[in-house]
Amino acid sequence: MRKEHLNLAFVHPDLGIGGAERLIVDAAVGLQNKGHSVSVFTSHHDPSHCFEETRDGTLSVIVHGNTIPRHYNGKGHIIFAILKSWWLALVILFNSRVLNQKYDLLIVDQLSASIPILRMAGCNILFYCHFPDKLLTKRESFVKRLYRIPVDFFEEITTKMADVVVVNSKFTASVFNSSFKLIGETPQVLYPGIALESYDKSVNMQDPAVKSLSTPKKMLLSINRFERKKNIELAIKAFAELQKLVPFDFNDLQLVIAGGYDPRVLENVEYLKELSTLATEYKFKYHVWNIDSPTPKNTQILFLPSFSDAQRTFLLSNAQCLLYTPSNEHFGIVPVEAMYAGLPVIAVNNGGPTETILDTETGFLCESDPSAFADAISKLIKSPNEKKVLGAHGRKHVKEAFSLDSFTNSLEEIVYAIDKWFEDLSYYEKTLEDMSNTKLDDSFKDELQAIENWFRVLTDPERTVCIYTLLKGTTPLQIRFFITVLQQMAAKDASLDPLSVSIISRPTSIMSDDSTGGRLYARPNSNGRLSSEVRTHSLLRSSTCSTNEEEDTLSDLPTKKESPKEEDWSIKFTQRTSSLNSSPVPNVTPQVHSPVVEKPNPNSHIAIAPRQVGGSLPRPRPRQEEEDEHATLPRDKSKPAEPLNLALIQDIPAWFRSLRLHKYTTIFENDDWRDIIKLTDEELERRGVAALGARRKMLKTFETVKEELDLQVVCI
Numbered sequence: 001m002r003k004e005h006l007n008l009a010f011v012h013p014d015l016g017i018g019g020a021e022r023l024i025v026d027a028a029v030g031l032q033n034k035g036h037s038v039s040v041f042t043s044h045h046d047p048s049h050c051f052e053e054t055r056d057g058t059l060s061v062i063v064h065g066n067t068i069p070r071h072y073n074g075k076g077h078i079i080f081a082i083l084k085s086w087w088l089a090l091v092i093l094f095n096s097r098v099l100n101q102k103y104d105l106l107i108v109d110q111l112s113a114s115i116p117i118l119r120m121a122g123c124n125i126l127f128y129c130h131f132p133d134k135l136l137t138k139r140e141s142f143v144k145r146l147y148r149i150p151v152d153f154f155e156e157i158t159t160k161m162a163d164v165v166v167v168n169s170k171f172t173a174s175v176f177n178s179s180f181k182l183i184g185e186t187p188q189v190l191y192p193g194i195a196l197e198s199y200d201k202s203v204n205m206q207d208p209a210v211k212s213l214s215t216p217k218k219m220l221l222s223i224n225r226f227e228r229k230k231n232i233e234l235a236i237k238a239f240a241e242l243q244k245l246v247p248f249d250f251n252d253l254q255l256v257i258a259g260g261y262d263p264r265v266l267e268n269v270e271y272l273k274e275l276s277t278l279a280t281e282y283k284f285k286y287h288v289w290n291i292d293s294p295t296p297k298n299t300q301i302l303f304l305p306s307f308s309d310a311q312r313t314f315l316l317s318n319a320q321c322l323l324y325t326p327s328n329e330h331f332g333i334v335p336v337e338a339m340y341a342g343l344p345v346i347a348v349n350n351g352g353p354t355e356t357i358l359d360t361e362t363g364f365l366c367e368s369d370p371s372a373f374a375d376a377i378s379k380l381i382k383s384p385n386e387k388k389v390l391g392a393h394g395r396k397h398v399k400e401a402f403s404l405d406s407f408t409n410s411l412e413e414i415v416y417a418i419d420k421w422f423e424d425l426s427y428y429e430k431t432l433e434d435m436s437n438t439k440l441d442d443s444f445k446d447e448l449q450a451i452e453n454w455f456r457v458l459t460d461p462e463r464t465v466c467i468y469t470l471l472k473g474t475t476p477l478q479i480r481f482f483i484t485v486l487q488q489m490a491a492k493d494a495s496l497d498p499l500s501v502s503i504i505s506r507p508t509s510i511m512s513d514d515s516t517g518g519r520l521y522a523r524p525n526s527n528g529r530l531s532s533e534v535r536t537h538s539l540l541r542s543s544t545c546s547t548n549e550e551e552d553t554l555s556d557l558p559t560k561k562e563s564p565k566e567e568d569w570s571i572k573f574t575q576r577t578s579s580l581n582s583s584p585v586p587n588v589t590p591q592v593h594s595p596v597v598e599k600p601n602p603n604s605h606i607a608i609a610p611r612q613v614g615g616s617l618p619r620p621r622p623r624q625e626e627e628d629e630h631a632t633l634p635r636d637k638s639k640p641a642e643p644l645n646l647a648l649i650q651d652i653p654a655w656f657r658s659l660r661l662h663k664y665t666t667i668f669e670n671d672d673w674r675d676i677i678k679l680t681d682e683e684l685e686r687r688g689v690a691a692l693g694a695r696r697k698m699l700k701t702f703e704t705v706k707e708e709l710d711l712q713v714v715c716i
Helices: 019-033 077-097 115-119 142-160 170-179 233-245 266-281 309-318 333-340 370-382 384-401 404-437 442-457 460-471 476-492 548-555 569-578 623-632 646-650 652-658 662-668 681-687 692-709
Strands: 007-014 037-044 060-063 105-109 124-129 164-167 218-223 253-259 286-288 301-305 319-324 345-348 363-366
Touching (some): 007 019, 019 037, 019 333, 037 077, 077 142, 105 404, 115 124, 115 142, 124 404, 164 404, 218 233, 218 309, 218 333, 233 253, 233 319, 233 370, 253 309, 266 286, 266 301, 309 333, 333 384, 345 370, 370 384, 646 652, 681 692
Parallel strands (some): 007 105, 037 060, 253 301, 319 345
């Protein structure tokens, strides 16, 4: 039964400000609002540099491993990041094993190094891959290239250990497949969403942080972390190109470059200096925002490190457009935020933004070139009406495809699917264990052996009808298990897929066994002769068949064209059984047979009995003689009637078991047998015997009983 409330935990390395952090916070809040218990584990959380939900008590944030340094003299960032994640994982393991704080699911992102330790906590694990870490680092020195080899391999191995891997875009999924060859599975795509209501909040213009951003100029906005891979210099260069396209309006424009900034991160500090230098080279007047120093009115480029939610809302509400400069961005949550705010987005035409931005409908997708960006900006400045149209389409697009509710609902379904998958797995493991421990009585073992031997001598059409007839009397659980086995066979060998072109275009069955050569093998009777039942297909025309139509069809089934025997049946059978997996789960991997070159064989028509069954071999006879004898045999050679066992009939459950109709026992167990044998076909159907074959079998049995007892029953 589906649990109403799950105990969930997010494991994130650094809970600062960024797109990945925004996604984790939104996902945690969304699941928490649905009634689940949510905790967020992290190695670093600075209340002065984080999202509001992580510091105002909305989320439970647990910090461990913050004492471990980020690097040693600017080196070994990934090594120390792995150590911090291990420390965090050990805390979760301790809580699970010692303090009995169990989690239904752990949602890990960015760094997979902790997964091996987290698995020991007995929790299911979902890994959300924003982008392979191996592709996010530069390998400038030989030493770094060398030590990244085992680190990259470790990342792939630990990622593979997650129960489910989810990525943020189709672009990331394609990169994931090409980067992690050992995993060999395409991850599921789960697009991030945004909390729409948080962007609809009104801004307090009396807030000093917001008031300091107010300007009469038209703002062009860029939001990205201060990292070199974000290519923010493209915005500055495009701003310079724009000066040539709109010379009269240029003085009324201001470029605002905002983004995540951490003074502990050397790259953030260095990159801000590089951007400031670039602005100076273009002779722009720039200012780095500070709450204590007012922004000059003639500022052309404003740098805003680590903005607040209120500042973000103000900028999105008042800007003319968003310049999104990264190339091959994994997903990009900022364009989604901007489109919902009614801003047209100008972005590079590759990566995740191509999946979120509708070119010429919600913005423009351009080459990563300053001139292309400047041309798109000038269109919006010269045509304010186009800005409104694109903005309205963008807002509608986000509401339909990228809302937080949509994201949270999809994530919750994945969470429940994982939980149910493991619940079902535990059930099937127990079922298989019970099956493997079951001790069969000798008579049932003989029946199973007989079924196996018969299936080895039947033709493909006969096998198919046998299986079909058997499945009609099985439970839904047994049918699902059978279908699962077929799906596994198809997954391991495309030739076994019933929908494959090779199967559709081939008339012969996939169940054909080269070891039989396509001939019909018969089991000898006690006299050592071939049973005539094989020739008339009476095995399939027994009482197990559902309808007379099926019986007539079976009797006319053609046998396959005979071909020479490859090798002795017993040798082939021994080879097959000796190679079986010792696991209680059968090995369904299909065997691949090499082509057989047919050679003339004067004895190819001989039907050979399996040696495992016993009995002597029949003498060889010419085909025509055998066919003539077959033609003279009656079509239905029934067994002699057994004497009536009155005591058995009086025991209704035992009687129905002997008829292989025990599934209907509960319908008749309280009735008298004299009343049961008086029932008509219509009455049986009204009582719940829906299968036509079962009703016919019952009626035939009732008639036999009445004849034996010489009863004269008048049916109304």
